Amino acid sequence: MKAPRRYDAGMRAIRYHEIGGPDVLRMEEVSDPTAGPGQVRIRVKAAGVNFADTERRRGLYDAAAPLPRILGSEAAGVVDQVGAGVDSRWIGKRVVALALQSYAELATTSVDELLELPEHVSFEEAAGLLVQGLTAWHLLFTSAQVRKGDRVLIHAAAGGVGLLAIQLAKTLGAVVLGTVSSEEKAALAREAGADEVFVYGGAESVSDWVKQVTGGSGVELVLDSVGASTWASSLESLAPFGHLVAYGNASGPPPALEVEALYAKSLKVSAYWLRTPHPAALQRQAREALGQALADGRLRVKLGLVVGLEEATRAHQQLESRATVGKVVLRVA
Template identity: 40%
Template sequence: MPKAIQVHEYGGPEVMRYEDVTLPAPGPGQIHVRQTAIGVNFIDIYFRSGAYKAPQLPFTPGKEGAGVIVALGEGVTDFRVGERVAYGSAASTYAEEVVIEASAAVHLADDVDDKTAAAMMLKGLTAEYLLHRTYAVKPGDTILFHAAAGGVGLIACQWAKHLGATVIGTVGSAEKAELARANGCDHVILYRDEDFSARVREITGGKGVPVVYDGVGKDTFPASLDCISPLGMFVSFGSASGPVDDFSLALLGQKGSLYATRPSLFAHASKRETLDAMAKNLFSVVASGAVKIPVHSTAKLADAQQVHRDLAARKTTGATVMIP
């Protein structure tokens, strides 16, 4: 019987139990995957704690992983048994085996290994839609990316640099600043020690940036708005420090007719042709070596509690992968 992490009640890392589970046969449009690597993301903490609600309790957290197909549900024609796949918007991936919607999976390119795939699907596809579909970064742009040494940040900053942008990143420590500089950041701001909006204005000669990408949330708002040039965009895609408080739309007018958006991977990846195009773009930039996927930590699935403690304490940089 396969093992999985089960959450019977919302709470801290201790509510995650490593247990035997019974998997149903794949239904119409589903695939059964034996996983080889499992991605870890902040959204998993939101679901475990109850900040985001699961469809029911108990549930198995996790959105991301890679593995080999062992069975196909009715009507699945795009995949075959024995094929390697990866996914960043599946469900219940903290498990040795999963039954997921085939629509969430993509064919894994031969030149991308399983650990890299599990580490990059959610974070890499997030970077893809941020840089290409939310605000399309172009050569000559100067952008601000918060948490530049985080899982999404290290991928996005490399990619933005590859697209020809000047990249300003914020980080929380001197060690993370070094990492950010090594991964595409031209300017690094220690946001706990400096007024980051003043530094951004200084770096840009008072002009500000056309876009701020923010996965931090509460700690970086509303100061992020002071970094943006008129008609620019505030992109909130996460809330690692807690959610952004409700604010008046009039504030966007006062700060220079700004745009604000809260995009999600799931909205972008819900169309098969869009997901395939995003994955193709991601795989090609990784295969070319222009973007390297930093897997800085590997853990056993059974140790998921400690993995969550380290992630929540901001002890981690880059990606953490769990091995079943």
């Protein structure tokens, strides 16, 4: 799969030419991108892998994007070029940023997306901060405003978003309940701060378990990224006036929402998407809060699988088969 590096004209990147399984990902040599006005170019050291990348590859997300296409949505590395209007002092800085097409040796992004990294934060850890961290942050601070003592149920609790959401919810004083599919994942969720963890597979339903650990009342907030297979139990697990935030469909889309079903407990259902245009100041606040928390050790990125860029297919296979914990990262030489 390894394509030879041609330093004069091209870079190595992971592209797909058709929609399909992990095997459609190919290491190829393509032209170097150039930083446009207001942009920088990053020499990528580590690219974050996200569940959405697998959905894009399967055609469930961004289906109209022309192919072939380089995958990716975030990169950590060193700025090596600035476009018109960008301060040249960015060159040489260690940074992380949301950057599309980051499964590559070089990626471009707006200078406004950059977060400078201190020396002691590794590129791999940084590559796990933004897509999943911003999502977790906005779920807890923007979509919901979690308060001390609130009970929060987090599905896929040992996943990338899940482990970060647990840590952030604990800083707000929440009581965190998580669901996971294995004992190994349960241990990681507890290590991240979860107070109670449900492991799928037993006779008890998630909602009965939630009732039991909350003394019958249910939770104030559910963060649901699993969709089809968790939707009904998420609604059943809510306390009166509770809030379900939907933000993913790992098991498939949930059933159509029946507003009638919300009346009995006066429930609220909302959705969150990181690509919704966010107020710039709010996004800066979230990015800087996450960067600061990572730098001073209050927030940890659990690196579950770190493989070379040429192993993108394996990274996708592992992520889609629920075999990963925490963050999946592609290391770029």
